[in-house]
Amino acid sequence: MTMPKNTTLSTWARNISPSPTLAVDAKAKELKAAGEDVCGFGAGEPDFDTPDFIKEACGKALADGKTKYAPAPGIPDLRAAIAQKYVSDNGIAGVRPEQVVVSPGGKYSCYLAIMAVVSPGDEVIIPAPYWVSYPEMVKLAGGMPKMIFAGQESSFKISPEQLREAITPQTRLVIINSPSNPTGTVYTREELAALTQVAIEAGIYIMSDEIYEYLLYDGVKHVSPASFSQEAAESVITVAGFSKTFSMTGWRLGTLMAPAPIAKAVTSIQSQTSSNATTFAQYGALAAMQQWERSMAAVRSMLEVFDRRRMFLLEGLNAIDGIECARAQGAFYLFPKMDAFGLSAMDFAAKLLEEEKVAVVPGEGFGAPGYMRLSYATSDEVIEKGLERLARFCAKL
Numbered sequence: 001m002t003m004p005k006n007t008t009l010s011t012w013a014r015n016i017s018p019s020p021t022l023a024v025d026a027k028a029k030e031l032k033a034a035g036e037d038v039c040g041f042g043a044g045e046p047d048f049d050t051p052d053f054i055k056e057a058c059g060k061a062l063a064d065g066k067t068k069y070a071p072a073p074g075i076p077d078l079r080a081a082i083a084q085k086y087v088s089d090n091g092i093a094g095v096r097p098e099q100v101v102v103s104p105g106g107k108y109s110c111y112l113a114i115m116a117v118v119s120p121g122d123e124v125i126i127p128a129p130y131w132v133s134y135p136e137m138v139k140l141a142g143g144m145p146k147m148i149f150a151g152q153e154s155s156f157k158i159s160p161e162q163l164r165e166a167i168t169p170q171t172r173l174v175i176i177n178s179p180s181n182p183t184g185t186v187y188t189r190e191e192l193a194a195l196t197q198v199a200i201e202a203g204i205y206i207m208s209d210e211i212y213e214y215l216l217y218d219g220v221k222h223v224s225p226a227s228f229s230q231e232a233a234e235s236v237i238t239v240a241g242f243s244k245t246f247s248m249t250g251w252r253l254g255t256l257m258a259p260a261p262i263a264k265a266v267t268s269i270q271s272q273t274s275s276n277a278t279t280f281a282q283y284g285a286l287a288a289m290q291q292w293e294r295s296m297a298a299v300r301s302m303l304e305v306f307d308r309r310r311m312f313l314l315e316g317l318n319a320i321d322g323i324e325c326a327r328a329q330g331a332f333y334l335f336p337k338m339d340a341f342g343l344s345a346m347d348f349a350a351k352l353l354e355e356e357k358v359a360v361v362p363g364e365g366f367g368a369p370g371y372m373r374l375s376y377a378t379s380d381e382v383i384e385k386g387l388e389r390l391a392r393f394c395a396k397l
């Protein structure tokens, strides 16, 4: 008698899609390794090093033997400093350290937030274009992603009406990401207030992914939905982290700030899955928080460079017939429309890489066919050469 086979992959493993952006990335790396001169616009991280004083604080912690487990929600001083930042910098009244959880990366903070409030069968509203990981994380929680689309015509911003219409009795959560990856779009205070009001009235949570909160241009200001009112603060889970602001992607340090019962649930999930974010890395982050002026000075010098590249890339893209690009005011991405060429973004990107050795990320993975993402977290030389090649490629189509 043979036993039934119980050796198939889990529902979760079978349902999760690998990152669709990886195909182009893998090909680009392969070409580079083979000695090809590839112009890469695929980067999802700043091309700067972590500021020295942050690295030194981490080095000191290591030397001092801060090499043991830390409390699951993070070292107390860091949680307190983050809570204080949310009060003084984001204008969220009365944030307490017990509302803050430090995790191994902003990505993991998003996952923890979703795991804390989404049950199997729940719906989660995700505005498209979206960051590739949101729908997959919702599926890992057993939830159902429900996309609503806002293209370039609406500045990549969903309207309060769109949100209201998408909400059903099964809806638990809506994800807002401003400034946005992949579009760089930043919602205004009024727009965010209106969306927050719709969520509050419907009794659903907002996960506000503010990982790019300090990467802003043209004088626009960041607004946290949790700052609008006490009611808003009770409905919003704010996730952020150190990766993008301080060029610390490899450090794996994210943050989550939520009403205390949610932060407590998140801490339990973290305690059973990752335990804590790397202990000595947290001391580097603590230096970034405690020496805020110095940190912001480092951010400002990075922004100056990003801003110049942004305008250079934007003008170059809009000078190409058939490409139409909006002036994004945040993060380090531009998200032009390229559907005039009669090619899918996937085919366009593959052909562009093949023929001109330029790597861009096709829009399909972000729920936005007909668009492509270009990161300007790369050198002026790469942008200049990449634009020339892209123009030549488009002229041939």
Ligand SMILES: *Cc1c(COP(=O)(O)O)cnc(C)c1O
Binding pocket: 044, 104, 105, 106, 107, 108, 110, 131, 177, 180, 181, 209, 211, 241, 242, 243, 244, 249, 252, 253, 254
């Ligand atoms: C980069 C990114 C994150 C988190 O990055 P970590 O490196 O995990 O801190 C979260 N959300 C968005 C939209 C991002 O682009």
